[in-house]
Amino acid sequence: MDIDIVSVFPEYFDVLNLSLFGKAQSKGLINVTAHNLRQWTHDVHQSVDDTPVGGGAGMVMKPEVWAECLDELLDIEHIDEQNPKPILIFPNPSAPLFTQQDATELSHAQHLVFGCGRYEGYDARIPQYYRAHGVEVREYSIGDYVLNGGEVAVSVMLEAITRLLPGFMGNPDSIVEESYTGGNALLEHNQYTKPASWRGIDVPPVLISGDHGKVDRFRRDEALEKTSRIRPDLIEQLDCRALDKADRKTLMALGWEVSGDHPRRHSSN
Numbered sequence: 001m002d003i004d005i006v007s008v009f010p011e012y013f014d015v016l017n018l019s020l021f022g023k024a025q026s027k028g029l030i031n032v033t034a035h036n037l038r039q040w041t042h043d044v045h046q047s048v049d050d051t052p053v054g055g056g057a058g059m060v061m062k063p064e065v066w067a068e069c070l071d072e073l074l075d076i077e078h079i080d081e082q083n084p085k086p087i088l089i090f091p092n093p094s095a096p097l098f099t100q101q102d103a104t105e106l107s108h109a110q111h112l113v114f115g116c117g118r119y120e121g122y123d124a125r126i127p128q129y130y131r132a133h134g135v136e137v138r139e140y141s142i143g144d145y146v147l148n149g150g151e152v153a154v155s156v157m158l159e160a161i162t163r164l165l166p167g168f169m170g171n172p173d174s175i176v177e178e179s180y181t182g183g184n185a186l187l188e189h190n191q192y193t194k195p196a197s198w199r200g201i202d203v204p205p206v207l208i209s210g211d212h213g214k215v216d217r218f219r220r221d222e223a224l225e226k227t228s229r230i231r232p233d234l235i236e237q238l239d240c241r242a243l244d245k246a247d248r249k250t251l252m253a254l255g256w257e258v259s260g261d262h263p264r265r266h267s268s269n
Contacts, residue, residue: 001109001165003032004073004086005154006066007116008048010034012151021159024168040068049119058120066115066126073113076133086111088130088137090122091153093146095139098157100185102140106157107164114158116150184238186227189219221250228254235263 005013013034016022024030038046049059074086087109106112115122127137142153162168192203206218224247227234235251240258243251248258256263 001030001107001162002086002111003030003158003162004111004113005032005034005116006037006069006073006114007034007149007151007154008037008118009116009149009151010036013155015155016158020168021162024162024165027167029165029167030162035069035073037065037069040065040072052120056120060120061117061122063123063126063129066122067129070113070115070126070130074130074135076130076135084110085134085136086113088113088115088127088135089154089157090115090117090127090137090139091142091147091150091157092117092121092139093141095141098140098142098153098160100160102138103157103160104164106138106161112161114150114154116154118149184242186223186234187231189222189226217246220247224250225254228256232265238263 007013011034013032016032017025021030025032037048041047047062048065049061052058052060070088074088087106089106089112091114115126127139131137140153140157142156147153192207196203196208204218206214209215224235228251235256240248240261240263243258251258251263255266257266
């Protein structure tokens with residue numbers, strides 16, 4: 001996978017040389033290049049922003065600078081069936097929430113281009129223009145909060161995407177049961193390690209029973225309970241047809257009705 005990142009602080013992404021991400025680059029699984037947007041400016045101050053049209057506080061990133069940069073990186077004039085289209089991604093707190101499903105879809109791409117906004121953001125005509133010229137443009141928020149720039153959000157998305165690449169994780173089984181993963185996704189069950197008793201707190205006895213069936217059921221029930229308590233919206237998205245008898249029993253005990261297509265809370269009188 002080829003990854004281009006555009007930022008006014010490209011050195012921020014030196015962190016990608018660490019840990020599993022750095023190893024993946026060394027193995028050739030991913031090729032990451034961070035570009036300084038200012039290299040496409042032509043004035044002495046290397047300006048990338050201007051005042052907002054219509055007034056208001058802050059500054060907005062200029063479309064002409066971004067266009068020179070993206071025209072070069074996307075090379076839209078030479079996109080064809082032999083040269084798969086790159087996907088252009090902008091973090092944006094006003095955009096749809098980035099999810100595990102998005103990460104999974106993007107992990108199959110061959111070329112991703114990330115644009116890191118700053119100040120009050122980027123001119124809205126930038127994604128509009130490239131969509132109109134056949135580029136797949138995605139804008140994502142990583143949560144209900146605002147950051148100083150897109151660099152943190154891009155780092156989050158990159159880690160979520162690239163860890164799904166074959167060969168990235170040392171043990172590929174470690175991502176199978178994670179939170180939000182797969183169909184009928186739940187939050188992951190709690191994890192423990194040795195010792196079995198620590199500072200007066202014991203590991204749940206079933207986990208050291210040696211009965212793998214009981215362990216699996218305990219973890220599944222714990223995931224259902226945790227999801228019901230913290231993210232009931234995920235429970236509401238479950239397909240009741242895919243739930244087994246034990247799942248249904250657990251959800252009913254947690255106050256869910258499971259006779260329809262999707263679980264719903266028991267109505268209170």
